[in-house]
Amino acid sequence: MLMIPIDTGNKAIKTENFEFHSGITALESMPGENEEALMFQDKYYRLSHERNVYLPDKTLDDRYYLLTLFAIAKELEKLRQSRPFIPGELISMDLVVGLPPLYYRSQYKKFRDYFYREGRLVHCAYMGRSYRLTFSNVYVHMQTYAAYLYLAKELKLSTYPKVLMIDIGGYTLDYMLLEKGMILWNYTDSTGKGVISMYQRVNKGIREKFDLDLKENDIDSVLKEESCMYGEAIRKRVVEIVTEHVEEILGMFRECGIDLRSAMTIFVGGGSILLSKIIETVWKRYDGEYYVVNDSKVNVHGYRKKYLFDKKMQ
Template identity: 25%
Template sequence: MRELKNGVKIIGIDHGYGNIKTANTVTPTGINSYSAEPIFQDNILEYNGRYYRFGEGHKDFISDKTADDDFYIFTLMAAARELSRIGIYEAKIYLAAGLPLTWVRTQREHFREYLMRNKTVDFKFNGSSFHIEFVGCSVYPQGYPAVVEFIKEFKGTNILADIGNGTMNILYIRNKKPIESSSWTEKLGVNQLVIKARNAVMDSFGIVIDESIIEQYIRFGKADILEKYLEILNRTAVEYTKDIFSALKKYEYSPDLMKLYIIGGGGCIIKNFADYSSENIEIISDICATAKGYEYLAYMQFRRD
């Protein structure tokens, strides 16, 4: 969170399909709605007479994030988590958010209006009351903001791969400048690996493996299950990393001619399972890097104004 001289707080929110990230928080996108107060109180938001629990599972991929109310509810939750960290429950907020690279051109304004649907909003999160006034919103292309603060260090041709839960965004950066005409979005997010791994275990052993086990394995490279299951998970993860590099090569990625920066949740999969030389590949492990970049861009925008 960054603060302007007039007291307005800039909160960057990375609306992923797997996790909602702010500069300091990460929350899985599972969301359940209740008409009555839930029994267990952790991660509960109360808004417009309904209760929402976060963190159990992940939201399914949809090509339009404004298709339902979920990402708006996620926004309130994310703002509340950032504010509650410093004991603030009433604030004026400028939102800084993003969309996949090739979606920004056609969906930016609609997404901004969606996030700004209410100028003021009152709700409760984890028992605390919040009063927020949204004073504005900027929507940036995903991925690039994660490296913008140190882009001055880039040399020659670079390629950025933002591997999220739903999509992989690819962007060329030449001579420190992002090339809009050389940007693409592939539906090759981490969730594709989870689905393939789950199906592979089902095909081989006829059982359903919990997604949390798969996620633990691809994140840390280990899980407390039998070796026969680990072998399938490993094989599927290795195949997924090959698909990632095949997609990059489709867009003329060459490890001998450019440096590759990998950001997003998929970075740990490349680190744990890919066969690559680290000389020209840098994995940015900070999952909150994009949200921090959104805040930086919005802050610099106000400084220029």
């Protein structure tokens, strides 16, 4: 059975082989030759370099369904290199997606139904190539915990009495405290302190001082210390504001009753990678041990690992 795991993030969509912004726009006319576009229900769509506006409930419209079809099509194109598809072939697959810990139990069924759609046949075309798809099943796993499962052996997490997982994503910052591999639910939550709130905070601070609007990609460039057109004063202020944001994030755990000295802290997610240098600076005031995982797809890898384990146990 073909299985495709996808992380449908607020800032980025991630598969095992691809990562792209969670932005999609409808085309008014047929796309040009070789233009990366998706046709679904007689309409054409293309990806945007800027993410769509944050949705508190991703099932409110079709944008995340369409983004997922894009992700599937990209993976199928990659798969063609080793497994050619017959024209008109019905491609059956299991789809694996995820939800933040806070929303997992309450939104599991709704999120699954949003993608499954009673297993109906899906007709779509990607860059002019037609696909007939059907989902045999849709599995919804828990973000952050999936990352823990994937990293546990590699980082020898079982050797630590407690592990604090901090997953910094687009909108959400999820954290999960585990003791001997068991989730401590009183110390597990999803907050709105992801990088999108940080972008808003930086932009407000830069507007107030420099009367300048920064794009999210501009802020990323400053944090990655890439060359950009902005002067030292602006870059310095961006770093100051982001540092304040990270200070508040780490300070939040003390208020939640989590002592960073008593657990091995693992930072995962694209936001953690982006903020890794700031985290290193701020962490100096703490005595605990931490590690930033330089792989934005750990949840996707975790979805696959959990799926295969569950299949083996059936």
